[in-house]
Amino acid sequence: xxxxxxxxxxxxxxxxxxxxxxxxxxxxxxxxxxxxxxxxxxxxxxxxxxxxxxxxxxxxxxxxxxxxxxxxxxxxxxxxxxxxxxxxxxxxxxxxxxxxxxxxxxxxxxxxxxxxxxxxxxxxxxxxxxxxxxxxxxxxxxxxxxxxxxxxxxxxxxxxxxxxxxxxxxxxxxxxxxxxxxxxxxxxxxxxxxxxxxxxxxxxxxxxxxxxxxxxxxxxxxxxxxxxxxxxxxxxxxxxxxxxxxxxxxxxxxxxxxxxxxxxxxxxxxxxxxxxxxxxxxxxxxxxxxxxxx
Ligand code: CO
Numbered sequence: 001x002x003x004x005x006x007x008x009x010x011x012x013x014x015x016x017x018x019x020x021x022x023x024x025x026x027x028x029x030x031x032x033x034x035x036x037x038x039x040x041x042x043x044x045x046x047x048x049x050x051x052x053x054x055x056x057x058x059x060x061x062x063x064x065x066x067x068x069x070x071x072x073x074x075x076x077x078x079x080x081x082x083x084x085x086x087x088x089x090x091x092x093x094x095x096x097x098x099x100x101x102x103x104x105x106x107x108x109x110x111x112x113x114x115x116x117x118x119x120x121x122x123x124x125x126x127x128x129x130x131x132x133x134x135x136x137x138x139x140x141x142x143x144x145x146x147x148x149x150x151x152x153x154x155x156x157x158x159x160x161x162x163x164x165x166x167x168x169x170x171x172x173x174x175x176x177x178x179x180x181x182x183x184x185x186x187x188x189x190x191x192x193x194x195x196x197x198x199x200x201x202x203x204x205x206x207x208x209x210x211x212x213x214x215x216x217x218x219x220x221x222x223x224x225x226x227x228x229x230x231x232x233x234x235x236x237x238x239x240x241x242x243x244x245x246x247x248x249x250x251x252x253x254x255x256x257x258x259x260x261x262x263x264x265x266x267x268x269x270x271x272x273x274x275x276x277x278x279x280x281x282x283x284x285x286x287x288x289x290x291x292x293x294x
Contacts, residue, residue: 004190004227005209006198008032012043012219018056018105022046026199026221028120035195035223036248037171039064039120039260043201043219045071047113055106060279061097062270063128063260065121065168067175068093068105069155069242071201073114079103080280083134087116090139092155094166099129100270100279117199117242123170124249125262131281137165149184149234153177157245159188171246178241180205180234187231188243190224196245198222198232203239205232216241 010031012024021044026032028040046052055075068075070087077085077093080102087093087105095101107114123130145152145160154164157174164175174196178186180203190196198205198216205216208231216222216232216239224230230243252262259270273279 001229002192002227003207003209003229003231004224005212006207006214006216006222007225008223009214009216010221010223012221017042018059019054021054021056022051024219027197032221032223034122034253034255035197036250036253037122037195037246038197038244039122039253039255040118041120041197041199041221042118043116043199044118045113045115045201049107049109049111052107052114053110056104057106058102058104059258060100060102060274061095061258062100062273062279063097063266064123065094065096065170067095067119067121067166069117069119069175069177071115071117073112073116074108075114076106076108077103078106081132085134085136087136088138090142090153092137092142092166094135094168096123096127096130096133098123098127098132099281100273101132102280119175119244120260121168121171121173121246122249122253122260125251127170128261128266135166141165149181150186151179152186168246171249174243174245176243178239178243180239180241182234182236182238184234184238185231186234187229190228190230190245192226192228193247194245195248196224196230196243198224198230198241198243200239200241203237204235205239205241206235207232
């Protein structure tokens with residue numbers, strides 16, 4: 001067993017997105033442009049409606065997946081293919097934009113706390129122009145594993161003999177939301193070939209490898225080093241964090257805003273398609289709790 005140390009720490013920076021929403025961006029900044037297979041991580045969190053009320057009106061995506069996890073608040077997703085999604089506290093949405101989606105993500109509240117994460121996950125070349133797909137799950141559908149001082153919600157991947165709700169076949173995604181009591185210890189196996197990170201959104205935690213302790217403070221993005229095990233200890237106030245990992249794709253990444261392709265020509269094509277109104281090619285296949293149950 002080889003515990004992963006923290007290879008790089010990034011403090012999130014405040015940026016303005018959409019029509020004027022304030023978010024904390026860590027991955028996808030000058031400090032770390034991407035972490036194959038991940039392209040960007042935004043943490044949004046505010047109880048000031050001025051910071052989120054404008055939302056994210058219609059905008060395009062091509063060539064990757066957006067994964068939105070709501071901690072608090074309520075957002076409505078609508079896309080160019082007629083899908084409508086209700087994102088509420090504790091719920092998760094996986095949208096494979098692939099060949100092209102135009103969508104909006106708008107707050108359904110005029111006060112109170114709005115908090116969550118949006119992660120961009122790259123797609124391999126063979127999937128970039130495939131048909132879009134969509135998965136959405138409410139809080140009640142997400143499995144939880146509770147042990148001494150540790151509560152883990154499984155959005156994707158395996159932990160403690162359970163399996164998360166999101167099925168991401170392209171990168172074998174692991175996405176855990178971990179809540180730790182003060183000084184509680186959390187450990188999880190993480191296959192050596194996967195790359196991953198820990199983002200702490202409340203409290204703090206420590207990783208200790210070979211008697212060297214590293215502190216993971218609030219609003220920090222922590223890139224995991226080599227190894228096959230994640231192990232950390234919460235600080236005296238406890239900690240809340242996400243642990244995310246996936247298999248690298250190993251292809252060239254050419255990004256221009258919401259278009260992420262393998263070459264400049266493909267990005268230029270995406271921009272032309274968007275201008276011409278031909279970005280959206282196929283209706284997304286929708287997979288929700290209802291369709292799974294039926
Ligand atoms: Co979007």
